[in-house]
Amino acid sequence: MNLLSVATSSDSGNGFHAPSIDEFYPEVIAFAGTPFALNRIMLIRLIVVAVLLVTFWLVSNAFSKSIKTKNFVPSKFQLLGEIALNFVRTNIAHDQLGKKDGDRFLPLLTAIFFIVVGMNITGIVPGFNIAGTSLIGLPIVLAVAAYLTFIYAGLKKHGLKFFTNALFPAGVPLPFYLLVTPIEFLSTFILRPVTLALRLTMNMIAGHLLLVLCFSATSFFLFEAQGFFKAFGAGTFLFGFVFTLFEMLVAFLQAYVFTLLTTVYIQLSLADEH
């Protein structure tokens, strides 16, 4: 990055703009200096919230209508909503937690899944071009929610024995607890939420930087490079296109991973033996 920034500054003015971490800190648009400062990314998040609200409001209306009219053949739109909701319900919650506990924690899991999908996908939506999850605040909030939930699930099921079960796994010779207990503490109560948040953020940051790199290189080669070098633009554009498709997959995959891990953590807390 140092090398690139040297190149940029030496070019002075026009030339190749390498992406930097500053991409993720755009200008503040409103409420500057207050805790409610809005910048582009916050606005994108709010737009995503609005889109999710409207979409699922319509789905939900379709549900109430079908309940009221006793017509249980879903429309195409309702079916799409059902498939999406059922993905979290069946493939994630019920598979890991069973029907009863799966339904208990379904609201959190559904919210996490659709927030992450929605925020991730803005990374490749033209005009937005940055993922709402590429700023670590949102992944931290979601990870904290997951963290609190799996601790709550454990406490509710096992009481304070949850902590002793987690920290002092059965069947270990006594002296080894000196070693095992700190490791368990670290992995369960510190690394789980940290890795949840970091995995998501870093994936989105990396994806965004990659796309910016590909497309700004394309722009540079096509409009500023001389002669033969213009041909490189086609190559970098192709890369950009492929990575856009890849980001589509990553957007979905990271949401799936985040939700699935949250579910697995809850399942581990509910399990009778650790």
Place this chain on the structure above:
Amino acid sequence: MITRILAATETPNPLLPAIPDLFWSSVVFVILLTFFWIKVLPGFKKTLDERTEAIEGRLAAAERAQAEVAEKTAEIEKAQENSRSEAAAIREQARAEGVAILAELKEQANQEAARIAATAKAQIEAERQAAIVSLRAEVGTLAIDLASQVVAASLKNDKVATGVVDQFLADLESSEKAGKGK
């Protein structure tokens, strides 16, 4: 230059969240969590439950209808069977009655015939009796006639007298034979 250096030193750490970032993230999370929890998922669950119920209900109704139809078919078949056997019974009875009537008629006819025969016999007997009576009466007068003739002839010839008697007896016998032969 100075601003650029300042900006460079102020390059934010992507691992540390800014307060507005956390604030807006929490807003996003709370809104959507509440929305899914209160609005979307209950309706979703209810829709799925009611759909399952409706499908099961319809299946049960279809089964019921099928059972009803089967029952009705069995009933109709049973009724048909009943009427068939009833008809057969009626036919059988009619045939038996016919036979009985025929036998009765025959019996009556026989009786009538016997009666007619008996009457005829009685009549014949009566006529015969009447004939015998009248014959006897005739025989009386004939005897008297004969006697008178014998008396008259004996006056002339004994031979003739015996011849007359013989002749008379032979006539009588032949006439009686002829009467019996009738």
